[in-house]
């Protein structure tokens with residue numbers, strides 16, 4: 481691998497094929513995928529129906545150019561807006577979660593004419609653009625962990641200058657799997673709207689059933705005007721979406737917005753997203769994901785009860801984590817899991833193991849993980 485740029489950690493270079501929650505290396509060894517790639521394959525790898533839809537669209541037309549959206553793009557837009565509860569809204573398909581969030585934030589700023597946005601300090605808003613490096617003239621950052629009383633915490637927030645509340649419902653790595661309290665979120669959304677602003681939901685990670693509901697904002701009494709979707713929307717294929725209510729779309733279009741990139745509204749990405757949504761609905765995967773997520777969290781809680789080196793088991797739906805106590809490091813357990821055939825994730829800053837498996841994972845694989853964690857933690861406790 482002399483020609484792959486090392487801009488991130490590389491651990492293994494011979495994965496050759498995958499099916500559902502199993503990934504196989506060149507020697508045929510099976511690994512259980514507890515990370516869904518990068519939290520993308522919510523319906524498991526190589527889903528036969530999604531693969532068929534991709535092949536069908538490939539035979540027709542993969543790419544048309546942004547001036548020529550097809551009936552497939554309209555169908556996919558309708559499907560996305562329907563699951564978001566924005567049936568008469570509008571939608572544009574893009575390529576990555578970062579791009580979708582960036583588009584939504586820029587769209588909101590154009591609509592409101594106010595460059596200042598509020599978001600939580602713990603939000604991750606993508607790898608580039610305004611959400612990547614959050615400058616003080618564009619972002620008012622609120623540390624919700626330091627907010628005991630919402631009224632007190634919001635005193636001094638310049639709501640008259642804030643155009644947008646960018647709400648990331650707790651799915652990112654930098655947030656450490658902690659979910660902002662509903663009273664605070666609802667109070668911010670209400671005050672931003674009262675002052676003529678709008679709410680953008682970043683559902684890149686928390687969308688598509690990941691939190692046990694279709695979208696993370698559905699755990700709150702908040703209705704976004706604009707939402708960014710990615711990751712699970714393509715089940716591993718790079719398609720994302722920026723969706724908005726009819727009112728927001730009309731206001732945005734009236735600003736004369738022009739936004740063009742090469743793969744905007746590609747029929748191939750749209751065929752993938754449309755089929756992913758159909759499979760989700762027909763299979764009841766949001767509800768099934770919530771049920772297996774509850775079972776998974778119970779397993780993690782049992783592990784926590786047995787070992788003092790585990791500080792907390794927490795999560796929502798299929799966004800799950802195990803926070804460890806020093807001297808045990810999450811990186812060490814993560815490597816132990818990988819050596820034993822489990823692909824998990826970890827965050828040094830929270831000393832936390834992360835589990836974001838496909839919603840299609842079976843109970844037997846969950847039990848296998850618990851058995852393996854048990855062995856690794858017993859060793860860490862010295863037998």
Ligand SMILES: Cc1ncc(COP(=O)(O)O)c(C=O)c1O
Pocket residue numbers: 576577578579581604605606607648651652653682684685686710711
């Ligand atoms: C909450 C959140 N927003 C945005 C992104 C960016 O998505 P992408 O990596 O597809 O650009 C991520 C990626 O992990 C994320 O977790």
